[in-house]
Structure formats: C-alpha cells, structure tokens
Amino acid sequence: KAGVTQTPRYLIKTRGQQVTLSCSPISGHRSVSWYQQTPGQGLQFLFEYFSETQRNKGNFPGRFSGRQFSNSRSEMNVSTLELGDSALYLCASSLLTGGSGYTFGSGTRLTVV
C-alpha cells in the first residue's frame, strides 16, 4: 500500500511569505500529526488531527496552523515566515489517535531566506 506522501519535498521561501504543506496519509489512517525537525531541537510536535478535528497542539506560535479534510489529507500553513522556520517538516499518520503505529512521510524541507 502507498505510504505517507508529503508535498512538496523541497521549498524555498522568503521571509514574510506564507507556505502550505500537504500530507496524504496511508489509506484508512485517520490521524495525522505534524512535527518540525531541526538539528538543534530535534522533533518538535506541532499538532495532531483526527477525523477533521485538531486533537492536540504543541507549543508553536499562532503563525502555524493546520487542517484536515474529509479524506484525511492534511495541510499545514505557516504565515509570516521567519528564518528560524527553516526546518524539515514531517507528517506521520496512524490508524488511531495517540501515536500508535506512526508511519512518517519523507518530509518537506523548507528553507526561508
């Protein structure tokens, strides 16, 4: 079966712009979680969506938002980009909420210049 698909793989944006990242989970998975990965901070939890509802949210500013559609695909949006937002953004899907059996996508590498 197809894995977790994240698009785009690479992205370069300018400070102040906004960006939308997409994640298509494994078929049948209803939970999608987003993480930011940087060399200094490791994997930091952004938010989790389950059946179109945000279930959990990490400690990120309001510039970071997300949503989930009825087909379980999820998007995350970052507005007013800052240099510090440069990171690998990983999406993980699972059947149930709560981190069970996470399958990660290959991520979107965002560079803010």
Added chain:
Amino acid sequence: GQNIDQPTEMTATEGAIVQINCTYQTSGFNGLFWYQQHAGEAPTFLSYNVLDGLEEKGRFSSFLSRSKGYSYLLLKELQMKDSASYLCAVRDENAGNMLTFGGGTRLMVKP
C-alpha cells in the same frame, strides 16, 4: 511536561554491539518507542515497550524500566547500514497520548 535525554552521538565498530540509552520523566507514561532515521529520510519504527523488560526483534532489542524512567536500544552485529540517528519517544496519557521525542542519537559505525 516531559524531559527525554539521550546521548547526542556514539561511534561503534562494525560487528560490535552498541547500547543507546534513553532516560525520561513523564507524568502519565503510556509507552516508549524507538525510531531509526537515516540522513534525509523519514523515521522508521523499530520497537515499542510499555511493560518492563526486554523486547527482542532480530539484531535489535529494546529494554524498559518504568520505575527508573529508563530505556535502552541494543544493536548487535553492527553493520555499516546501521549508521543513522536513533530517536527515543515517549507517549504520555496526560498529554493526549502524543509522542514526545528526544533529540536523537547519531550513531556512526566504522569498519
């Protein structure tokens, strides 16, 4: 909140055994996961412990002691392809059962 600590880097020799430790503090422990991540790739699931003891899966084993807030990942018969980052993650039922990751341990396997 949660605090998860693991060594930043380790080096080992091909064919040897290496143990990667992880300590954690959490209010509602509900499972510990180990993931492997090769550079530029997605993390992949290695193991899951929720009860004390050792879980063995081929060359990889993972141990958990809940009373000590301690886990380790044991890699035997190291191969060059085992060079990767190893991520320890804890699930906390008091935090919506979400996973919190440690900073990861970068393992370099040398010939």
